[in-house]
Amino acid sequence: MTTTATWDAIVLGGGHNALVCATYLARSGLSTLVVEQRPSVGGALATAEIVPGARIPVYAHTVGRLRGSIARELGLAADGLRLVQPAARVTSLRTDGPAITLWGDTTRTASELAIVSRADGAAWPAFDAEVRTLSGVLSRLMTITPPDPSGAAPGDVLSALRLGMHLRGLDEAHGRALLRVLPQSVADFLEDRFETDALRAMLAVRGIRYSSMGPHSAGTTQVLLADSAGNDGGAAGETVYARGGPGALASALASAARRAGAEIRTGSQVVAVRSAGGRATGIALASGEELTAAVVVSGLDPRQTLLDLVDPEVLGPRLGWQAGNLRQSGVTAKVSLALSELPRFSGLTGDDAAVRLRGRLLVAPSVRYLDVAHDAAKYGRMSDQPWLEATIPSLTDPLLVDGAAASGVRHVMSVLVQSAPRQLRDDSWDTARDTLLARTMAVLESVAPGIGALVVARQMHTPADMERDLGMTGGHPLHGEPSLDQWFAWRPMLGYARYRMPLEGLYLCGSGAHPGGGVTGVPGRNAAREVIADRKRS
């Protein structure tokens, strides 16, 4: 066993939150090391070549939830990050009618919706304003360290006061609305506001994406509003691409971290968090190398952090039981397609089709469709007809397929597929993957007849793949269900929502911590703030 130099902070994992956290730590003067098991950092932010010359987002395909303040503070633009925001935010592809597009421009959306439903068109601007107001409150809540209702810890009083201030910022009507809608199901929330089922469905998607909850599950409205919190999403939702693919954001974050003085080690897998006298003292690598540090900050998911890395003796049976019950079973798969040309979509025939196709594309025709797709997962089955969220990033970023002429590829299409539960009851993903791929293609054919013939190459990432490749327990991209029982002051667990884990000197900075998943970078920044505060105290 070799022991090497002591670090002030070791950050576990090289995902976006870990990189954000490491950057803030390094900037505060801490000697900081990032340890990533894969050959490259970025975690779910990855761009890969699907055929020679054609690159495609491997997992996440938009990055619009990244906090503008974080991008600015880290100077990501200086690191070459370019963000692209198409005019069309999202388009619902339908077999039984013309596609519905929600635009960044509220008036344009309203006038288009008015064609489908006069009432819904008229309701849209007010709804957009309502979402922005309510999301605004959540946005502020996201940046604070949650109070600890389980007992007065230092700083709680302060955060509680801030909390009150945020809520008082609301006028009476919105204050009441917030109380009622946060725990509400997204289906009920939207039923109260719109009459067009297809519109409800295309909005409801953001309340259940990556989650094993359905549109009728309580608390999914909070998920929908959080998706628009701290970004320009509004009611239509964010659709922002990183030029060069999500991997470009990963490299920008990495160089920001290095610029701040953090060291990044890839290809090194952590196997244990060492502790002595109830305090974290460092980590052990698969290589057998031991690294000591004043604090260990985990960007890995809470289950893995507590159950796989911390000595069970130290954690104790009760916390072990609690951590073992964290609900973190992924339901989303990813299909990547290289296409010989742009598919034709039924219901999207106008000459502005190409413009509408630049946004997110949904196959989620009705709330009932989403619900049925969700029901299968409850019984450990994949949906017969999964709902899909697709993007064709090559439309806004032609360089992605720049060198692919030889391969006969003109476009790449990234498709999120739900529901595909990590645990299949009567099947394994080794054999089920082809079935899911076939079902996905069948659903795509229903809105884009002939698309199958255009496929030059395709890849499939099941939740099992994501668990293995990204080291996310359950292949859950959010590091745990975004449900009300794993929310705010009790995410990931009551008493541990302030980024400090049961082991002194061990912190959580990933999506398993408040405010949860999505490429926001906020958990990373919040955690860094708390680490630095503790360092100042000691």
Add this chain to the structure above:
Amino acid sequence: MPQRYDAVIIGGGHNGLVSAAYLARGGLKTLVLERRHVLGGAAVTEEVFPGFRFSVASYVVSLLRPEIIRDLQLPRHGLRILPLDGTFTPLDDDYLWRTDDHAQTMREIRRWSAQDAEAYSEYGLLMVEMARFIKPILGITPVDPRRPDPRDAMPLGSLLRDFSKLPRRQQTAFVQLMTMSAADFLDQWFETAPLKATMSASGIIGTYQGVRSPGTAYVLLHHYMGEIDGAFRAWVIPRGGTGGVSEAIASSARSFGAEIRTEAPVDHITIRDGRATGVVLESGEEISAAAVLASTDAKVTFLDLIESGTLEPDFEASIRQFRFRGSSGKVNLALDGLPDFTIMPGPGEHLRGAISFSPSLDYMEQAYDDAKGGRFSQRPYVDMVIPTLVDPRMAPPGKHIVSCFVQYAPYKLAEGTWDDQREAFGDAVVDTLAERAPNIRSLILHRQVLTPLDIERTMGLTEGNIFQGELSLEQLFVNRPAPGWARFRTPINDLWLCGSSAHPGGGIMGAPGRIAALELLRQKGGEAA
């Protein structure tokens, strides 16, 4: 010359009667107006078939507040409690039988899983602790989050202080109970399918939610708050059926001087300059009162009994958004003898308690999937009770009555109407029973099927919701029935809510009726002082 009362109460359900009793006891000239010929609303006993008397709708009692039994001296007014011992869950090839005999129940669960047996006692203790902790909520007026009145904030504050004093694991359990699904909550503790399914059932009673729907763990807890003679989670049958409770409360109310009129349907509430001044009966008779208390649900009260255009649009909108979505039905059977369960033949103690048709969580959830699709469950969850085994006078000698609470029966059907699907629904229930007790078909002398539509028509409960509005997270406490209006008062001065649409919600609990009356008396006192 119209008569003048201090308080007139719309609806002679158990909450209306409780309010009446407390107001009369407080010295107010009080009148109760009931639309039907019988009192009790959903807590009513009727001779549906000659010689066979049924608790037509609500059929067991657990939640009735002890302070009400005390204050209103209900035993003196004829309330008799008969124990309902245990829960029997029959399966195809086995059964799960829990009784009040703890040791026996332990042996039974150990037969399924040693680990579950161990967890069971711990779980029971925890739930009692949780019920004790949350119980004060049932007695307080929700604080107005916008302009907190210290008098209301105090009990809430002490609740929060108590919370921070609880052991961490109890705090965690409480947060989970307020947010989780019943299935997820129970999955943490148990592995035995029929045990989890049968326990999860109390999480879905009266809701249009499944055992896997977040929020149902709260309903689970809600049903643990019952206290009879200090014993939490005790389910009992009132002698003479649930109508016996209503009759006792009515008798108590009368003894305090309250006047009660049946077959006196209210047409509308009279309102002058934003004040409720009385009611007008369908007969045209005018009754004026200083205060009007509506035990009818929020929709009936604000949208049917008040002239439209009277209410603020915002408030009216939020009442329209208050969700009812009745999901349960009731099948009452008159039997020529006792059902014979294949897995445990013959008569016996297992028939004296609740008989739960809930083999697994999947079974429960599939029943809900049917409902979400706008169909009644092909294989529903059924909670079956045979009251005649503890209260023989409900049927002729040798005969029996069987009460079946059934979920799911969604008020809104995807196809057809309840009038043409009523009997098909009844058949689905009998088929479900016959799978476990085949002889039951041949025993049936009469059958009464109550769909949500029937419950709405007969009891006046909107969409047949037995709780006067779903017990979903967004419709509890400060949001019940509308955000900012959870304090029994309404936007109309002198018009009060005293039914289950108000905090803390449904069940034969009487809490809304009691707190509303006490609030009104407190206000009067304040005015007098």
